[in-house]
Amino acid sequence: MKRFAYFEGKFVPIEEAKVNIQTNSFHYGTAVFEGIRAYWNEEKKQLFVLFVKEHYERMLVNCKILNLKVNKSVEELTQITVELLKKCQHREDVYIRPIAYFSDLKISPKLIGYKTEIAIYTVPLGDYLDLSRGLKAKTSSWHRINDTMIPARCKVAGAYVNSAFAKTEALLNGYDEAIMLNPDGTVAEGSGENVFIVKKGKLITTPPSSNILEGITRSAVITLAKEELGVEVEERPILRSELYAADEVFYTGTAAQVAPVVQVDHVIIGNGEIGRITKALQEVYFKAVKGEKEKYLNWLTPVY
Numbered sequence: 001m002k003r004f005a006y007f008e009g010k011f012v013p014i015e016e017a018k019v020n021i022q023t024n025s026f027h028y029g030t031a032v033f034e035g036i037r038a039y040w041n042e043e044k045k046q047l048f049v050l051f052v053k054e055h056y057e058r059m060l061v062n063c064k065i066l067n068l069k070v071n072k073s074v075e076e077l078t079q080i081t082v083e084l085l086k087k088c089q090h091r092e093d094v095y096i097r098p099i100a101y102f103s104d105l106k107i108s109p110k111l112i113g114y115k116t117e118i119a120i121y122t123v124p125l126g127d128y129l130d131l132s133r134g135l136k137a138k139t140s141s142w143h144r145i146n147d148t149m150i151p152a153r154c155k156v157a158g159a160y161v162n163s164a165f166a167k168t169e170a171l172l173n174g175y176d177e178a179i180m181l182n183p184d185g186t187v188a189e190g191s192g193e194n195v196f197i198v199k200k201g202k203l204i205t206t207p208p209s210s211n212i213l214e215g216i217t218r219s220a221v222i223t224l225a226k227e228e229l230g231v232e233v234e235e236r237p238i239l240r241s242e243l244y245a246a247d248e249v250f251y252t253g254t255a256a257q258v259a260p261v262v263q264v265d266h267v268i269i270g271n272g273e274i275g276r277i278t279k280a281l282q283e284v285y286f287k288a289v290k291g292e293k294e295k296y297l298n299w300l301t302p303v304y
């Protein structure tokens with residue numbers, strides 16, 4: 001497979017998509033990125049990009065907040081992405097990583113006076129978290145960044161230092177993933193995932209005011225819960241102890257998909273098995289994203 005990237009306005013072989021070490025955003029983390037998936041449907045021999053419009057809409061809003069001037073529309077970015085996927089001839093599940101950054105070779109952490117570039121590359125990606133079993137999550141001693149520091153709603157490169165601390169702490173302590181709390185003790189999110197709990201048949205997830213990235217998978221799962229399972233969904237702050245007391249816990253994210261959690265810290269969730277609602281949501285999610293559910297074909301953009 002020959003890999004390409006979109007870099008400095010054109011498609012180049014991935015090896016040629018290189019930035020200078022003096023690049024401003026490399027030093028200050030002042031870049032905005034996205035994580036998009038494309039799913040390969042073996043039966044139809046088709047590749048579908050999932051929620052491409054929603055991802056680029058979020059990215060452009062975040063770029064506006066960081067004063068990154070992309071000068072491309074959602075439609076243009078979608079077209080470039082589809083063309084890139086075609087060039088790479090993927091016939092497997094793929095992760096797409098667009099990143100907008102300040103390309104000037106200048107020192108000073110600021111968001112004005114610099115030129116913006118956008119780069120996009122793709123990489124084959126199966127399951128990001130192990131979905132063959134329930135995961136062990138650790139509430140992190142690292143608090144989630146607050147909106148007054150770095151807005152969690154923005155996928156800002158520098159903000160992922162916060163995620164990296166939490167994820168590393170979880171891994172070094174024998175867990176699979178982190179759950180970060182806010183300074184007031186309420187749940188925020190995982191290192192790269194939103195968090196849901198199920199209690200007495202109801203789905204509960206944290207609101208944007210809990211310092212979360214407003215996940216696109218999160219909103220897809222809310223839709224599926226309501227429309228396919230007839231499950232009630234509540235968005236409200238969640239306490240740490242509610243995780244322990246929950247019947248089910250799971251993560252959602254583009255990379256993570258729908259990932260069941262069966263242990264949080266020292267506490268086994270429910271009976272320690274993957275929960276019934278989690279399992280049902282996972283199944284319907286995979287059908288929808290792979291183009292096997294007519295009703296949700298509008299989530300997908302076919303590449304070929």
Ligand code: PMP
Pocket residue numbers: 035163189190191192193194212213214215216217218252253254255
């Ligand atoms: N929170 C964080 C911190 C993330 O990095 C991600 C992954 N983009 C998510 C939540 C989930 O968002 P989405 O479903 O849009 O991928």
